[in-house]
Amino acid sequence: MDKNLEKRKRVVMDFVESPMYVPMKAKELAVFFDIEKERRPELDEVLKELVLEGRLEISKRGKYNKPVNKFLLGEFMANPKGFGFVRVEGRDSDIFIPAVCTANAMNGDLVKVVIDIESKERRAEGHIIGIEKHANAEVVGYYKKNNNFGFVLPDDTKILRDIYIPTARDKGAKTGDKVVVEITDFGGDKKKPEGEVIEILGKNTDVGVDILSIIRSFGLPEKFNDDVENELKKIPDVVLEKDLKGRQDFRDLITVTIDGEDAKDLDDAITLEKNGDIWHLGVHIADVTHYVRENTAIDKEALNRATSVYLVDRVIPMLPRKLSNGICSLNQGEDRLTLSCIMEIDKKGNIIGHDICESVINVNERMTYTAVNEIITESNEDTQERYNDYIELFNNFKTVSDLLRGARTKRGSIDFDLPESKVMLDNNGKAVDIMPYERNAATKLIEDFMLAANETVAEDFFWQDIPFLYRVHENPDPEKIKSLAIFINNFGFTLRRKNDELSPKELQKLLGNIEGSDAEAIISRIALRSMKQARYDTSCIGHFGLAAKFYTHFTSPIRRYPDLQIHRIIKENIKNGLYERRIEHYRAILDHVAVQSSQRERRAEEAERETVKYKKCEYMLGHLGEEFDGIISGVTGFGIFVELENTVEGFIRIADLEGDYFVYNEAGYELVGEVTKKKFVLGQKVRVKVYDIDRLAKRIDFKLVKERDGRGD
Template sequence: MSAFYYKFIRVDMYNIVENRKKVIMDFVESPMYVPMKEKELATFFGIEKAKRYELKEVLQELLLEGKLEITKRGKYKKSEKKFLLGEFIANQRGFGFVKVEGRDSDIFIPAEYTSNAMNGDTVKVVIDMESGEKKAEGHIIGIEKHANSQVVGYYQKSNRFGFVLPDDTKIFKDIYIPQGKGNGAKTGDKVVVDITDFGNDKKKPEGKVVEILGKNTDIGVDILSIARSFGLPEKFGEEVENELKSIPKKVLKKDIKGRADFRDKVTVTIDGEDAKDLDDAITLEKNGNVWHLGVHIADVTNYVRENTALDKEALQRATSVYLVDRVIPMLPKKLSNGICSLNQGEDRLALSCMMEIDEKGNIIGHNICESVINVNERMTYTAVNEVITNSNEETEKRYADYIDLFKDFKTVSDLLRGARTKRGSIDFDLPESKVILDKNGRAIDIKPYERNSATKLIEDFMLAANETVAEDFFWQDIPFLYRVHENPDPDKMKSLAIFINNFGFTLRRKNDEVPPKEIQKLLVNIDGSDAEPIISRIALRSMKRARYDTVCIGHFGLAAKYYTHFTSPIRRYPDLQIHRIIKENIRNGLSSRRIEHYRNILDDVALQSSKMERRAEEAERETVKYKKCEYMLNHIGEEFDGIISGVTSFGIFVELENTVEGFIRMSDLEGDYFEYNEAGYELVGEFTKKKFVLGQKVRVKVYDIDRLAKRIDFKLVKEKNGRGY
């Protein structure tokens, strides 16, 4: 008998699967091996028939790990497949997807092949099947990095141990808490758990309770739990707090020296009523036929110096996060609401982009400089909108001295927007909602965000400054951070064209490419139609996600060759980062050493900023979903009108007029067996040919709500035939 035989038999005595796998792989990788079937391997190793299931288990694990593969004739050989690294995105139903950077589509992972990966883990994946028509399918062979070192959930106490039921419904296993590791938690407490052992197929993850957040009925604990589950830090560390002590409350005279002094210019800020971190102000004058627009941005870098504790913490957070009941800021309040905020009547340091704009809305000249300003009036979007639309006589009296200025703002805004529209800039005006809370933090109403003339003019001015700064530094060929938005995937544009054709609209493509102007034309054509909400949403889903990069590849959505984020350094790290570069360049120019320094760090800054932006968006979305569930608890059994906002193979999503979205299970669609037509975004009855189509109007009843899963279930009351337009 061979040495391999004795090795397999010997380890069989100890029943050690890992050793058995090593024996098999040593044999497969040896020069004497030729591909064999399972039966041939069993014969070679002398494994009796009754125990061949043990060999089968070992071979199956090696297949799942990607170390072996099976030929068409059923023979085992060393795998030639290469694995890919990606992020595992779990689904509540057990399966998942792996998102691999550089791939246009995700890889589908059936539930039985997830290899114990948790949502967010970085995994090794092998593709098993891939064709042009179907999504790639594969299996996970290993976990490179765990994403969930901490988990938030409900604690359940047993006699000698406990369990934590994760809030994240994409984490399918409870966390086992051994005796003495519960930290005094009681049944029903919301807790934070450090995972000490991630377990395997036969063993639950294990952990210890490190923080008790309180009962879920306690005020604010619901949102705090979501913040913790995303790893959002609330407090700043001791080192940061110590650095804050040396930051002045007033602007120092020495810091004003050498700056352009704009304190004599009429300067205003325009923000929401509740805003406290005011990082942009505006001035506007006219000289002949040329408008002189000043966009003045808080000079945060004067106080947040490179490589300080403040700077490192700001990069770690990368963005402020706006949850329904709180803001988790990128910078401490002493900066964000204090010395950096452009508060009325206070001298403030700024970085100013002074633009010259002609009568066609073209920016024909500019100057970027360090400055000092003093805001004359802290305005709100509501008040400015009432003035420029002549809708409130009392407001007009209150701001009589500024009426001409605000009207001029509107004129210049229209010029800039017109120029952007002419080149093909896309403006998705999808409804967003604001959840209104009572003093106890409970949701009592859901209202749409108002996007009025005042919000649009600020948007126009900020976009103009961002483009101007980006183009300036692109041509200087200096290391920089850009906000980029790549061209859409041609296959998605093809699907969009087919979909909108069902509504009677067309999308012109040239060499499989769709210019921004075509999307813009589509949005104009559907404006005011019943099809507008759903086509706008599908068009937006067909776009790629904007991100940060060190290479200026343009911004598809804005139809802009050059774009960056310059205007919000209090709440976005990329803006703060480029302010440093701009100021260094203004003062002494960048030395070769500093150019090399920025080349070394900016790719990481771009990656971190993009990653933290996604985290913030997800956290914000989850808190809104939770509060919408809370609000709808008072409406169970009530009927509402809505439209079908999503169609899947397992049911349909319906969005109500108040932006609340719920789900109708396939099993609750009565009268037929429905099949999913992915290309047409529809369910079609097998016998009746009845259809449920994206955009179709329906009436639903609120049936059930699961706040923990953040899910609302509807039952269909009646539907309008066809597409509802």
């Protein structure tokens, strides 16, 4: 630290904070302090530092004064190009931070930010004045040995500086090792971060090191602590007779679970009966809170994790497997404690009544999405013969599913049916195939039933006016919708808005109009990017995407903490009602649960994406030099992204586009040749060659082989 600089800053601030001070320019301050012309740079440096720290602000006329706007606290999200954004809880949009204003913050740091520019026409812009909490105490990266020292290139491309490692602190690491580094000094403008190697994960090319590196990078927990393990010993392996007291008994009803083939944590089961014209749909959810009591070690660890994380080769569960795969999982032929939502549904798909209760069930059949789809859609004779006793039930499920979906569609619910990636691995964890994972009638059926239960529970507890957690999805930003409207106009579609507001029904109408067209995938993706991110909140402000006034997460307490939390409230309310003391208790804790759950959800999604990106690179290594057909999925000022039919996405640098100098037209999401006027636009079909793959950066580079004029035909 420069002691003279700090002393000068104190002198200036003492004067600025005195009652006699009026806003002055730098020249006037120099006169006041009797600073000679040749020493003016010293004062300029002091003023610059005070502005960056947020202790002074400078007006348009160049006058310095105490800041009117206080700093905000938020999470810094770095971009590999140097700039970044700060996400502040409660703000509609992130704050843009130019590269020169990041104050050396690293990705994920909790920072103090001061807003410099804010208007309705553009995103707020600001500068970071300090780091409240570093997020990267430990960093995973690629170690390189130099003569007298080493350094680590972080796996996270958003950490823009490598980390200096003194020889005495390298733990014997060699070039090519993947290591975990504890940062001992975060450095500054003229000094790199410094660290110590605390773990060597193995060679970059060793089996399993790829996924292990991602697990460490995101700080995902791998084991449960001793306190959790000790509590698990007291939990029974079977449902005890005493635990059935006071529960509704649904064990005589035909009950099924429908999940993926590999699923082991089964937290929802369904039943269906009909009385006259009214369907009685039962959604039965594992009663996890019976075994996970508030403030126990298991509960605290579940809140810390907040969600299960599904990586390409493993699941990192929120709950220990004795619970998630055992006593809480609704396994076939086993009595299980549940929390049930029984809904009465009329012939128009309206839910006209419901009951929420503690219950006990016994699953008759553990069904898969594939088998159910073969029964209700494909009429597969072998599958129908195998499940002959359940065919009528499954067809009835399909009928009720169609009713619920029809009612939801009528009010404007949006269904983004974008293909997800399914990565196939061999016994060594190596990617051997990649394909789109597509929803079928069975997955949609379960989705319809779970949505219905989530909405029903949310509305019930909203009107009871007691503390609760909701899943909210706010209306999209008007500027993003305006850009979307301009973009789709290029395809011949329109988007009607009222007072710059978009209704879910209008967006649903657009998706219906583009269904089956070549433009469907691209417009759907751009429309999805225009949406805000769903999150958890204690206020019921609605769910835009579902066009729902009331929505919560009730149906997955094995893998999501918010579901477990509201089960606790529901059960307490069912049994005794919530007394004022308990109401105040939940009011005190639920805001933290909402923020923690939202943050952990984002972490899980990012980790899942990173493992998929890595495995895609691994798979495409076997296809270097090969040609593929694809579609332009993104256009930037640096080049174009191309997505192949198997969902693999690669990049073509603008410098590699031959025949012209291309300029980026942001409004049209297109690159345009200055001379030829040739265009590269979203949705355009192209043929590419796999040119280069960087597994460390998780990047695939393509070279253009052939393009077609305009968008896909």
